[in-house]
Amino acid sequence: MTKAVLTKENIHLNQKFVDKEEAIRYTGKILVENGYVKQEYVEKMLEREELSSTYMGNHVSIPHGTESGKNEIVETGISVVTIPEGVDFGSGNVAKVLIGIAGKGDEHLEILSKIAIVLSEEANIEKILEAISTEEIISLFDEVN
Known part of the structure; x- marks a missing residue:
């Protein structure tokens, strides 16, 4: 049985970081702790950031x-x-807003497309930032199917 791609445990609201490395490590750690990736993936996330910024x-x-x-x-x-x-x-x-992605096989393309649809509207980015519950964010992504 496969896990849900986005669960309440994968969403952490109102965080604070000193720099982008700490923020990326934290975003990756959520994926590690919830069984989506091995610890080494976090280093690959930092490596990707060095190659090309993930700021969109x-x-x-x-x-x-x-x-x-x-x-x-x-x-x-x-x-x-x-x-x-x-x-x-x-x-x-x-x-x-940081959205950490781990896509098995070619599934990352589908995920990126879904994220792009949600984030294409600035109002949705504001909704994510203003969310007071993880359910609000899940429902935003669930609307795109």
């Missing part, structure tokens, strides 16, 4: 592992972390 604009970053990190994925899953005060991702880019 509109205060959103989507940390994910490198191609070589695919072996560290146990199940497809995403984590969502909100950072109301934001964290600097360099070049004046401040991320307030």
Whole structure:
């Protein structure tokens, strides 16, 4: 039986980080603790950030592992972390929503497409930031099917 891609346990609201490395590690740790990836995947997420920023604009970053990190994925899953005060991702880019992705096989493409649909509306980014419950965020992503 496969796990749900996004569960309440994968969503952490109102966090605070000193830098993007700490924020990415935290986002990855959620995936590790909930059985989606092995610990080594978090290092692959940091490696990806070194190669190319995962900052997407509109205060959103989507940390994910490198191609070589695919072996560290146990199940497809995403984590969502909100950072109301934001964290600097360099070049004046401040991320307030981090969405960690681990996609088994080609499933990351489907996940990215779903995330892109949700985040294409700035109002949805605001809803994520203003959410006071994990259920609010889950229902936003469930609306896209």
